[in-house]
Amino acid sequence: MCRWLAYSGTPVLLETILYRPRHSLIDQSLHARLGVETTNGDGFGVGWYADARDGPGVIRDVSPAWNNRNLREIASHVRSPLFFAHIRASTGTAVQQTNCHPFRHGRWMWMHNGAITDFHRLRRDLALAVDPVLFSQIEGSTDSEIMFFLALTFGLDQDPPGAVARMTGLVERLGREHGVRFPLQMTVAVTDGERTWAFRHSSEGNSRSLFFSSRVETLRKLHPDVTFLQEVSDGTRLIVSEPLGDLPGAWNEVPEGSYLVVHPGTDEPGRDHLRAFTPAEP
Amino acid sequence: MCRWLAYSGTPVLLETILYRPRHSLIDQSLHARLGVETTNGDGFGVGWYADARDGPGVIRDVSPAWNNRNLREIASHVRSPLFFAHIRASTGTAVQQTNCHPFRHGRWMWMHNGAITDFHRLRRDLALAVDPVLFSQIEGSTDSEIMFFLALTFGLDQDPPGAVARMTGLVERLGREHGVRFPLQMTVAVTDGERTWAFRHSSEGNSRSLFFSSRVETLRKLHPDVTFLQEVSDGTRLIVSEPLGDLPGAWNEVPEGSYLVVHPGTDEPGRDHLRAFTPAEP
Amino acid sequence: MCRWLAYSGTPVLLETILYRPRHSLIDQSLHARLGVETTNGDGFGVGWYADARDGPGVIRDVSPAWNNRNLREIASHVRSPLFFAHIRASTGTAVQQTNCHPFRHGRWMWMHNGAITDFHRLRRDLALAVDPVLFSQIEGSTDSEIMFFLALTFGLDQDPPGAVARMTGLVERLGREHGVRFPLQMTVAVTDGERTWAFRHSSEGNSRSLFFSSRVETLRKLHPDVTFLQEVSDGTRLIVSEPLGDLPGAWNEVPEGSYLVVHPGTDEPGRDHLRAFTPAEP
């Protein structure tokens, strides 16, 4: 379907993460290894915070990431402590800017890899469950954007894991009501510009791949020669659809049915920050 | 807002109508005279029937019509007896292919110039009134596309003027319920590949401009030197947002609150084919 | 690098050839098997003759072929007896419409798969060899377009194989003068709207793949159940970078260092229409 990454930590030029790794997201746009499709060429998006007080800047384009010169320019001139990047492989919905991730609402950003099964049959019921005030802000036609608006409807602002659980619960329930056996398949990242939450869930219990990077502290000991590790803070963290390289010890799978919270400023995320994720009744 | 034209009659290369007239639609994309905006550069679309039995081909693009080379290529190599063309000036909704006109459903095409006032407030109620089976086929975010889906919901297939009247009636009613004084402003063209209907209506009784061409027979007598008039059949007809030139006697205004039917094969449209148009309760 | 196909014969809807075969050019845009790259997503082009007397219509776009809706519309509504289609994998030059194939000049079309080695070093000398009157019509920055303009300079209009041989000879000579061991790698198709010539050549004697379809007559006997073969004339022929399917007996390799002429109206191309191709001194 798609591939994405979420970075938070020491401010870096976006290209450090987007272009330089051997199996970078740009490389994944042509040669994904763990995705449903090897090519993710139906548009891309990058959203970054210049400053936690402002909302994010979000660039989205329908062209493939690998040949987009503007993306390269931005990546080599913009520095950020927290950014999302996404490359899209459409499963049929239109290739248009408003269907590219990340989606933004106020200070929030959202991106998704996966799909609601038989979305065309559930779309209307899901759209109706969106807060009427928010409804008119839906601009595209993807399941991913509706999922974001449902999470906003169900209290993303107050309780992100709870809101995502309720969104997930609604999709599961409506799907089953429509006779869909496995209604949802998702890995989702969401951020308010400070903390990032990443969820891995599927009705089938066999979700798309999702990884997070090991503690920088640990990695520095394992790989004293990797310059990048010397330059970033302990709290720096990456969450990715698939590993950006094969540095031993660098990548850990987010377990099925769990979520991760990353917050560079105030805590030390790790195994203990993984929590179980269960859909909830909205 | 936008500008459009609908042609039906003797098969011609699209460029004959789209590029050659002095004040062609392409010229109007840069220098509209009667529109709200002089520039209509937020995308364009052309839909044509190669054959009445097949559905139309529809090309839509977000670039301005005036500099699009593919449009020129198609226009100079495709011949059709019935085609629609539209240039867009967005009033805020995204510039994306799925927001470009004409819209298509089966053998039907639809295009629109105008706006639903405060559409963002009415959008949800209007979307809910669309047949649930059709709902999931909505791809864009414009009022124009929703109007088309409402007309389809209200029987476009059986009774085009009735379906458009019921769509209009719903918009008028919902608008007023939301406290909007003048909910609708529209000139709409719709075709099934054989007949074309063109509607001019606004709540305010002051609609966007709309013109249709005079009988070819009459024009030939007035302008025996105009080659084009010798080459096309008596039943050839143009309906346009604004005249493509200033040939005396060529253009007639569609009166406020009326609609026109054009059917080259079987009748001779004219003044007597203009009928009153009144919104109806859906 | 790229993939292309050239069709000539019974007029067909473009989609018959572009979309329907199992391993169609559209499929090759995502999953090429014999190319240098599996993905050919850096733009595409289609050029077709509506009528041999007119020049071709040429549609080119920077988006991938696989997700371009306008291409699908044209392919399902335009019928032609002779058309070229090309999908591009850029080797570094800009992804822009003027770098997409096929290139057109008057009634001629040209497309290419391959590369001039170290083109940036030869580019100026090659450009200087272009007829000064033609020079100003160069719009893009590819080696392929310069090769076309050199062929035009060297008499494409009078003697296509000779002109291509002289172009090739110049590239080979200039390349060697710049110390390039294997200056050229090419499969080229060129047409005047009636005949199509296809060349396979490389300095190294190891050219990109190129195939042509067997006589329709023969294929009909082999595969009496394939409807398409019943519907097209004996003279119908396809030349392709890689086979569109695996119908036994359908595809023949164009031998290294040879060229093929196809002319549906007047002859029966086949093995005997393959001729040796040798670069010539311009």
Added chain:
Amino acid sequence: MCRWLAYSGTPVLLETILYRPRHSLIDQSLHARLGVETTNGDGFGVGWYADARDGPGVIRDVSPAWNNRNLREIASHVRSPLFFAHIRASTGTAVQQTNCHPFRHGRWMWMHNGAITDFHRLRRDLALAVDPVLFSQIEGSTDSEIMFFLALTFGLDQDPPGAVARMTGLVERLGREHGVRFPLQMTVAVTDGERTWAFRHSSEGNSRSLFFSSRVETLRKLHPDVTFLQEVSDGTRLIVSEPLGDLPGAWNEVPEGSYLVVHPGTDEPGRDHLRAFTPAEP
């Protein structure tokens, strides 16, 4: 033709200059007052320095500036002490990214409004005069890019005004040799990331409009209520194709046949920094 602006001074969000003024460059893309065309919708570009030591980031796109969401995102999230912005109205050359301004080479940026008369006749001779090493870096097909490469050839790095004078001299001479009465019409801005030079010249002595802003010191006294003037340093300066508003005393015309140097760090540009500009023999 086109419209452009060059800003240098206190680092500001790009939107402060690009979007906020009443008659901003974005407004000029739809409603230019002093240009040849009122619409400048054939692409745009923005180039900015994040830091004087790095080269500029350059974003260019073929869409109109007025409806480009990515431009708005960048403008509202990127801050810079020196940036160029350009909106294009093509006079026939392709609408493609490599024809959009500003052009970049190393730390240099260049943008242009105007035209070489009968460029298609002079193009080859001008291209031949470009340093052969630089030749292969030409990516587009505009006169503006060739002018930049000629200035680079003639010593832009060492002596910007001299290099531009020699480029201009060559165009004037070659033009006259081809029988062109008035070969050149130009307003050009060029920067190395620290200083900006702006030239106004035409063979006819009737160049496109060009303005520079008055000393901030003076303007503060005239307009104590304008917040922006309180926030920027004395050395802040704008050079524009046409004024961004009608603040009395804010805009001064660059005289015909002269050039301006702006260098916020080290001097106080003003009337005395205007110098005569005369084409020189290369």
